[in-house]
Amino acid sequence: MSADKPAPSKLKARQPRGFVDRGPADVAATERMLAVIRESFSRYGFDPVETPLIEFSDALGKFLPDQDRPNEGVFSFQDDDEQWLSLRYDLTAPLARYVAENYDALPKPYRSYRAGYVFRNEKPGPGRFRQFMQFDADIVGAGSVAADAEICMLAADTMEALGIKRGDYVVKVNNRKVLDGVMEAIGLGGEENAGRRLTVLRAIDKLDKFGPEGVRLLLGEGRKDESGDFTKGAGLSAADQTRMMNATVDFEHVSDASDHVGRDLADMVRDTSGTKFIDNLRIARSLLERSASETGRQGAEELLQLADLCEAAGYGSNRIRIDPSVVRGLEYYTGPVYEVELTFEVPNDQGQVVRFGSVAGGGRYDGLVGRFRPEPVPATGFSIGVSRLYSALKAVKSPIVDARNELPLVVVTAMDNKSPEFMPGYQAMVSALRQAKDDNGKPLCRADLYLGSSGFNAQMKYADRRGAICAIIQGSSEREAGTVVIKDLILGAELAAASRDVKDSAEHKAKQAEAQFSVPVEGLVAGVKTVLARHG
Structure with missing residues (x-):
C-alpha cells in the first residue's frame, strides 16, 4: 500500500x-x-x-x-x-x-x-x-367466562410452578366492558372515536408508571417526560378526566352514580378477603344495575361469574383478584382483562425499594379472529x-x-495440539465423557475439547474462563503410561487461596493429591465422577 x-x-x-x-x-x-x-x-x-x-x-x-x-x-x-x-x-x-x-x-x-x-x-x-x-x-x-377463568387459573399455577410463592403474586382482573360503558357515557362510543378510546386506555394503563397526575395529563392535553419529549393526550375535559379516573382508581364506574355509591364500590374492591369478596361483587352488580349502561352491567356480571368459578376451583382472592386499574393498552380487548403482578419488593437502580410489578397480561379479544371470518369467533x-x-x-x-x-463442564486439554496424529486420542476422551451417564442414567457432564493453538497455561486459563469443574490432561509421559491427569479446578482454586501456614500442613498436601490425580485412560469417566461427587 x-x-x-x-x-x-x-x-x-x-x-x-x-x-x-x-x-x-x-x-x-x-x-x-x-x-x-x-x-x-x-x-x-x-x-x-x-x-x-x-x-x-x-x-x-x-x-x-x-x-x-x-x-x-x-x-x-x-x-x-x-x-x-x-x-x-x-x-x-x-x-x-x-x-x-x-x-x-x-x-x-x-x-x-x-x-x-x-x-x-x-x-x-x-x-x-x-x-x-x-x-x-x-x-x-x-x-364462556369459564375460558377467562381458566386463563387466570393457568397464570396463577404457572407463577407457582416457577418458584414464586403464594402471596408474592396476584392475578388482577377487570372487564373492558365496564370501561367501555364509561367511555360511552362521556361521548367516546362509535367507530369514529376508536383512536381516542385507544389513547384513553393507554393513558390509564400507565397508572403504575406515572401515577394519577401523570395519567390525568395523558387524558387531557398531554404529558412531557423528563427528556422533554411530549406525548399528545386524549383531549378529555376535566370532568371527563375525573370520570375515567374514578372508574379505574376508585371503581366509580356508574356514570349517574351518587358519591356514596362510588365510595361503597371503592371500599368493596379494597376489601378482598375471603367470602366477603364475592358478597361485595354481588352488591357491586346490584349497584351497577342502576346505571343506564347495559355494557357496564354485562361487565360487572362477567366479573362476578369469573370470581365464582375461580373460588369454586380453590383460587381465592389472595391469588386472583378484581382490580379496577387493569385496562391493558391494546384496543382489541372486548371483555375480561388480566395482569399478573408480583407483589414482593426489590431495590431499583437508584437503591429505592419498589414492587416488581407486572410480568404478564392479557384478556378477551372476541373481534380479532372474526376480522378474517364471516362468523364471530370468541377468543381469550x-x-x-x-x-x-x-x-x-x-x-x-x-x-x-x-x-x-446446568450440567458441569469438563475441558479436555490438547497438550500436543501441534501434532495432528495425537488428536484422535483426545477426541476419544471427549467422546467418552459426552456419552457417559450418571447413576440415574442421565448425562454425566458437558465436555469440551480444546481446539485452539495455545500452550498449556493458556489452555488452563481457558478452562477457568469456561467455568469448567475439571480439566483432563495428557502429555507425552501420560500417553506412554496409558494414563490421564484429572485436575479438579474448584479444589485447586481453594488450595491456591489458602494461607502459607495452611499450605505447609499435612491436610493441605493431602488435598493437593486430590486436586490433581492420575487414572488409567479407561478409568477417565470414573475419575470424573469422583470429582463431580466431591462437589455435589
Whole structure:
C-alpha cells in the first residue's frame, strides 16, 4: 500500500439501541424457565404452534398505532410486490390470522401456546426494549367466562410452578366492558372515536408508571417526560378526566352514580378477603344495575361469574383478584382483562425499594379472529413477558434460573495440539465423557475439547474462563503410561487461596493429591465422577 493511501478503517462493533445480547448463563436459565412454562401450559391441554416473525401489516390492522405510516410503533417494510410487511408486534394478532386461515382443520375450542420474540418500534429506555420474548396461551372458540377463568387459573399455577410463592403474586382482573360503558357515557362510543378510546386506555394503563397526575395529563392535553419529549393526550375535559379516573382508581364506574355509591364500590374492591369478596361483587352488580349502561352491567356480571368459578376451583382472592386499574393498552380487548403482578419488593437502580410489578397480561379479544371470518369467533388468552419474569425469578433466587442446575463442564486439554496424529486420542476422551451417564442414567457432564493453538497455561486459563469443574490432561509421559491427569479446578482454586501456614500442613498436601490425580485412560469417566461427587 502506498504511503499516501490511508489504511482502510475497521467497522465499529456497536449494538442498536433497544436491543440486548444474552450470554450463555442467561440463555440456559431462560430455556429452563421456558420448559417449566411449557409444562404448565401443557397440563392445561394447550398445544404448541409457531407463527412467522413477519406478518402482512394489514393483518395487524387498526390495532397499529398509525395506519397511514405503518412504521410508527412497528418495524415495517414494503415487499417487491409493494405490500406492507411488519415484524410482529405481539403473538396474538399472528395467532388470529393462523386460526382464521386454518379454521376448518382446527378443533374448537382451540387451545394453543407460543413462545417467541416480538418487536416494538418505540423509544428505548431503562428496562424498555425494542425486541423481547413473550410466551402466550390462548383459547379460541370459547365465549364462556369459564375460558377467562381458566386463563387466570393457568397464570396463577404457572407463577407457582416457577418458584414464586403464594402471596408474592396476584392475578388482577377487570372487564373492558365496564370501561367501555364509561367511555360511552362521556361521548367516546362509535367507530369514529376508536383512536381516542385507544389513547384513553393507554393513558390509564400507565397508572403504575406515572401515577394519577401523570395519567390525568395523558387524558387531557398531554404529558412531557423528563427528556422533554411530549406525548399528545386524549383531549378529555376535566370532568371527563375525573370520570375515567374514578372508574379505574376508585371503581366509580356508574356514570349517574351518587358519591356514596362510588365510595361503597371503592371500599368493596379494597376489601378482598375471603367470602366477603364475592358478597361485595354481588352488591357491586346490584349497584351497577342502576346505571343506564347495559355494557357496564354485562361487565360487572362477567366479573362476578369469573370470581365464582375461580373460588369454586380453590383460587381465592389472595391469588386472583378484581382490580379496577387493569385496562391493558391494546384496543382489541372486548371483555375480561388480566395482569399478573408480583407483589414482593426489590431495590431499583437508584437503591429505592419498589414492587416488581407486572410480568404478564392479557384478556378477551372476541373481534380479532372474526376480522378474517364471516362468523364471530370468541377468543381469550394471556402473554408472559419472559425477560421481565426472568429478572423476577433471579430476584427471588428461584432454583430454575440457578446456574448450578446446568450440567458441569469438563475441558479436555490438547497438550500436543501441534501434532495432528495425537488428536484422535483426545477426541476419544471427549467422546467418552459426552456419552457417559450418571447413576440415574442421565448425562454425566458437558465436555469440551480444546481446539485452539495455545500452550498449556493458556489452555488452563481457558478452562477457568469456561467455568469448567475439571480439566483432563495428557502429555507425552501420560500417553506412554496409558494414563490421564484429572485436575479438579474448584479444589485447586481453594488450595491456591489458602494461607502459607495452611499450605505447609499435612491436610493441605493431602488435598493437593486430590486436586490433581492420575487414572488409567479407561478409568477417565470414573475419575470424573469422583470429582463431580466431591462437589455435589
